[in-house]
Amino acid sequence: MTDIALNTTHGPSRNWGKLALRWLLFTLLGIFALFYLMPLFVMVTTSLKSLEEIRTGSLVAFPREVTFEAWRTAWSGACTGIQCEGLRPYFWNSVILAIPAVAISTILGAINGYVIAQWKFKGANLIFSLMLFGCFIPFQVVLLPMARMLGIMGIAGTIPGLIFVHVIYGIGFTTLFFRNYYVSIPQELVKAAKVDGAGFFRIFWSIFLPLSLPIIVVTVIWQFTQIWNDFLFGVSFSQAGTQPITVALNNIVNSTTGVKEYNVDMAAAIIAALPTLLVYVVAGKYFIRGLTAGSVKG
Amino acid sequence: MAPILDIKNLYKNYGSVEILKDINVAIEPGDFLVLVGPSGCGKSTLLNCIAGLEPITSGSIDIGGRNMTEVSPKDRDIAMVFQSYALYPTMSVAKNITFGMKVRGVDQATQDQKLQEVAQQLQIEQLLHRRPGQLSGGQRQRVAMGRALVRDPKLFLFDEPLSNLDAKLRVEMRTEIKKLHQNLNASMVYVTHDQIEAMTLATKIVVLKGGVVQQIGSPAEIYNRPANLFVADFMGSPAMNLIPARATKNGAGTQIEITREGAEPLVLTDTHAHDLPEDVILGLRPEDIAEAGFRAGEDVQTADCMIEMVEPAGADTFVVSHLGGKQVTARLHAETSALPGKNLSLAFDLGKVSYFAPDNGERLN
Amino acid sequence: MAPILDIKNLYKNYGSVEILKDINVAIEPGDFLVLVGPSGCGKSTLLNCIAGLEPITSGSIDIGGRNMTEVSPKDRDIAMVFQSYALYPTMSVAKNITFGMKVRGVDQATQDQKLQEVAQQLQIEQLLHRRPGQLSGGQRQRVAMGRALVRDPKLFLFDEPLSNLDAKLRVEMRTEIKKLHQNLNASMVYVTHDQIEAMTLATKIVVLKGGVVQQIGSPAEIYNRPANLFVADFMGSPAMNLIPARATKNGAGTQIEITREGAEPLVLTDTHAHDLPEDVILGLRPEDIAEAGFRAGEDVQTADCMIEMVEPAGADTFVVSHLGGKQVTARLHAETSALPGKNLSLAFDLGKVSYFAPDNGERLN
Amino acid sequence: EPQAEVLHWWTSGGEAKSVAVLQNEFAENGGTWTDMPVAGGGGDAAMTALRARVLSGNAPTAVQLKGPAIQEWYEEGVLADISAVAEAEGWADVLPASIAGHMMCEGTWCAAPVNVHRVDWIWANADVLKANGIEMPTTWDEFNAAADKLAAAGITPLAHGGQAWQDATVFEAVALGTLGADGFKKAFVDLDMDTLKSDKMVAVFDQMRKMRGYVDDNFSGRDWNLATAMVMNGEAGFQIMGDWAKGEFLAAGKAPGEDFLCASVPGDGFLYNVDSFAMFNVDGDDKKAGQDLLSKLIVGQNFQKVFNLNKGSIPARVDVALDEFDSCAHLSAKDMSESSDNGSLLPSYAHGMALRGAQSGAITDVVTAHFNSDMSSADAVNQLADAVANSM
Amino acid sequence: MTEWLERHIPKMVLAPSFIAILVFVYGFIAWTAWVSLTRSRLLPKYEIDGLIQYERLFASPRFDTAMMNLFIFGTLFIIISMVLGLLIAILLDQKIRTEGVLRTIYLYPMALSMIVTGTAWKWIMNPGLGIEKMVRDWGFENFSFNWVVDPDMAIYAVVIAGVWQASGFVMALFLAGLRSVDGEIIKAAQVDGIPSWRIYSAIIIPSMAPIFLSAFIVLAHLAIKSFDLVIALTGGGPGYATDLPATYMYAMAFSRGDIGQAASSAMVMMAVVFAIIVPYLYSELRTKHD
Ligand SMILES: Nc1ncnc2c1ncn2[C@@H]1O[C@H](COP(=O)(O)OP(=O)(O)OP(=O)(O)O)[C@@H](O)[C@H]1O
Ligand SMILES: Nc1ncnc2c1ncn2[C@@H]1O[C@H](COP(=O)(O)OP(=O)(O)OP(=O)(O)O)[C@@H](O)[C@H]1O
Ligand SMILES: [Mg+2]
């Protein structure tokens, strides 16, 4: 249904041209892949080198001697403060922070997008514009008043507080994604369901959610990446014990006057990114599957 | 009895464009109302308004004696089949059909039973597990029908529900709908562009043009006594012959004179018509012009006409002649001896004639 | 002359389901091929295969003498109208129509002229600036037509292009297509479920059922000499009466005996049929059963029949009787005196009769 | 039971171990230490977190704070008074006066000093110098001559990382040598406009322009430790950097005096960068007890020694035995006490000891803009004056 | 009552989010506007003191540079990311068997925190360590790629790293869009004899207007808020050649304890964003209407 790849057939007479095009295509994709992989290459090779080798050799070269010491250190030995337990203790903080925050903001975005795209009422577009513009507020600006608000609400320094902040500033984007997806679904579907007697939530649940897999995946990718990698909110609205992994990563990496261990830094960065990478690999699959399963045609 | 559907002074605009203008229609319980009109005249829009899916600009809609103008679609107790099917893309055919029941809390056993029933009626039993994307056009349309048929609403709304079906299936479906109508004594509003559907199903037909009601009446009224030139021309296929003529009083009746090219004017006498203006447009359906000898009756008058074209069409043969500067079609038997370029004696049934004013197109008799 | 389209041994599966089976069809330049068949029989799929939009499972497709099986759609030089319209949603009607020309580098003046021409033919002049989303169903269908009509391809493919139009417009469009066909001497493949369309437009009809070709032939052949029970039943509306009968040799001809409930068997004599098996199914179209006195000819035989139902339908009236355990429909004049429950003398035209084998449904005469 | 949640930005291996000493002592005295480390940007990130914490009414117990920021926070009315501890421990007697001054807010003690980093160090590769017959320079002219020699020999004279704070570090070293201790104090502590616009300031920028010529082409954005590595590897001759650079040399197994040389930059004076902890107003006796205990331990002999041995800096209090410290530290301690006596013990502007953030930032903007473009020294001086005026 | 409830459910559902946005976005913008009129330093103060902060702001050459950089960076970053994202999405759309792997490769940069990736980029682009050195070692002595260390070019180096990070996500958005276009329409175009690239340019891409809106908002947001990227890659340098308003604001608010100044720069920045985004939003949401 959504199978729209344009080169469906190959004429024997045009085989050569087709083949050449195909090669060009792969070459291009390969070049892009190299471009995207370059920093990863640097990071991985560096993380496998010893500090000694980094100090003396070229920074962008294969390791002469591979050692996984840096990885071990990053995970469980690097100092992030007076504790030297690596990223491990912070990992869980990030997980229990990111999962509810992503879930809540995605659900809110889905339902907001559904209202704005399919239940248009006067002013809906204005509200949407306000939400969109809200995406542009610099987070540095909101830090201080937000801190005050969190204090007033009594959730300062707690994980629920952080979740709250991420949800608030995630809504704009999640709403945007869903609204733009739902806008292209024919209005007749809602009409048919209304006549069938389904109410607002029923239509959303039974008809729109099943259609939304691709956009849910896009939204989750975005939100998860944003929240998992967020440092500013994490550092400002946490306290000892609730700091997310980025703060720990930052503590490992960012020291001004201490000795720099690039191999550990790189390993830590890659470890900290593993959950997001995992989300991409897993979700990416559903992303395409969702698209091929539910076409938006009746 | 209170009308089941009562539309009063309904106006509907899209932006600044008036799509529906001052619609007034009422139907009694058990009525089968068919909406016809040229493409784009506002039929689907009117159905949408009745269903509450499009806000109306002004006027009121009562369903079952209750003012429903502001009521949401799901509380209007209607079932509707959409012209564009509007199937739920992620649900199987079976779920598409049972969704409405499920929402209304019908128990599973009843759901299954109704589903089987309807699937059989519509001949889609073997498709129940498929997704809409895997169906052919006609199959989709039948699923859309199924979604309405499992319900038992006050009012059914059908928007060209059979347009994608083959003739045979269409006849069967038409019969199913007719049965449904009779068995449930259900009330229906039905859009179609198929004249036969309109004629055989309707108890009442509304002819729309450009958002304005042209005529409301029984199929026979519409067919036999079209209210104006538009209706006359629109209903019936091939269309009614509309021939400019001169009417002059002649004793008890009226003498009708029709010019012909390269021949004497054709003169007929209508004994029923009175008080016609001098210029009229005479309307006569092709089947009311027969081969002489095949039609008898007191109002039948024969005349020789030059045949220009002979078109065999299965059971009938259409012949075309030229009268009053217009092509005139007659419907003859398949075995007619008519030959193009030859004269043929045609019988005109003046008992069936309609007269229209050339200026405003209104019916005169 | 080489066929313009030559389909050989075409098979098409969706997954494990065979949709088209061993299709062999060829058409000459200038032919007008109409595909008919019940909903879901594979008509759209076949058009898609011809257009190259669906890969075929096996077989070959030649267009204009060249093997196109592996050629991409855009190089096949075809124009196609989709059942689901498939208009470009972001473009205005005018752009939808001219886009193909623009891409092919047709100059602006020609584009404009063609656009005007086609818009007029299709009566969509006032819609040219609208987006597809703002059109009614029939208007969309006409735009889809327009997109094909501005082209001058080797082959036109139409998938139910008129299904959403009202009868009047439909007749006009039919005429436009016929004109196009004649003027350009274009080759066309046309899917329709409208019998009249099929009959009036086709030079050749293919009847499909469940992905298998049932019969290929001219409209008259298909109508008068259906190859099997399916075709007989499918083509024509109301359908051909198919009555179980016993055939016994009787001198030069055959004596046909049809049982009746509560009455003597009906006995007819066919002077043309020979070598029929004892059990046959006799096929006679409703128009070949007339009111006695209204049909003459050497093969016409009359008999009194009990009338069960009388259905007036505009120009004709259908009456239903019961013969050989089947309902039998006859097509009478609108003025018939037939009354339900009364006997009526009917004339059976045995010159038009078809015989089928009850076991495999194949034609016998 | 004393409680302390400590916000600090000492997170790298050596630093963390150093603070861990404090935590141990704190624990030994019955306290519970909650660690709240936030590294990054020389404490910027920690300050961000601190603001949020203070505004949400949830301030940490103790915070690593330094320089005028201590007084600024005090003015916001959020700092606790630790005079009681300070007086009991006799801080006034063991801390150099100018350093003690940083710990006082309107006459009360409001912060406890941890260490003294010397900023105006010049580091050199011993072998490279020897091979080219160069002595450690004692004047900027000597430096320039040595640098020219190195350049001629194909060695990068000055290892430098083009980050604003590194530019500022070099700048203040040059300024100290050129303006002299008094001039430096007038310019970068008192923000005296005349001094800022003086010809000598022009000379400072002239020297900076020279320095620009002594760094390699790829210096932009380089981390300071990579610059140190250049010296270590013999790619470069000198580096001007605080004493934390020593840690890099030591970590690479180099010995002071043999593999690498340390000296104060030409000119006399001592630019210090003192880390300290300030106590914030908190509720709860356990926390207040924690603050007292922490203050006491920070300035205690033992912590001062152990911490600074690890960190490469020298103790803030002058009565700590330096037997275990290396030669560079000894030099540093000696210079500090001399400077303290002759009034040339000066706060580092580049490391936020001398000025409020807005002002030091404004100066750094001009310094780095000048260093990374071909702006003339006169223009730079004018911009400097404008920027300082604008930042008031 | 239930009637009323039903009719207003959509509004009620939207209300919490809307109120949250009002308070936590627009309320805070108002707060910022207020603070920008004060002499707040370390912590916000609320005594209005006129437009002094704006005067200081406009006298600052660094802020000039920051705004100019935002303009250059924003434009290039958005355009290049969109073009590249779209291009890759289209290439990936050609039934590539290794699509899953490639997609992940293009997407992964989003996963990595810039705190560290910036260092990798810094090395790659450093003339003495990375590409320039590598290519010269291959024997191309005159090759030069020294943008990071050239104050005039450094901002373009930031663009490269920014594009690297964001274009993958844009690609994902576009891929989702490409794949949700009705297959029948593409079939129609194919039969119409439209070459593939025209099908993309004239039919598929225009029907993805909402996706473009998403991509634009995402990219514009990243451009305006680019902070980690600059800090990690160039630290705003050489000098302050790659400073952006976000880094300027951060420096003012948190490193320099000059909150009033930070607030005023935030207001100017938002005004500029407003001037650019609002017309775009307006046209985008309007065309949806008809
Ligand atoms: N969203 C819209 N905006 C503007 N005009 C519209 C819109 N939808 C429909 N129209 C116009 O309103 C008129 C009536 O449309 P409607 O769909 O009711 O026609 P219809 O009678 O159902 O026609 P058809 O038989 O072709 O389906 C048409 O001229 C159509 O172009
Ligand atoms: N994607 C698909 N997957 C599986 N089966 C399909 C798919 N598309 C169509 N079919 C089935 O193939 C058969 C032929 O479909 P096709 O659309 O060709 O029918 P059709 O003859 O055009 O019918 P109609 O007159 O109803 O349009 C149908 O039974 C349909 O259900
Ligand atoms: Mg319609």
Ligand SMILES: [Mg+2]
């Ligand atoms: Mg079809």
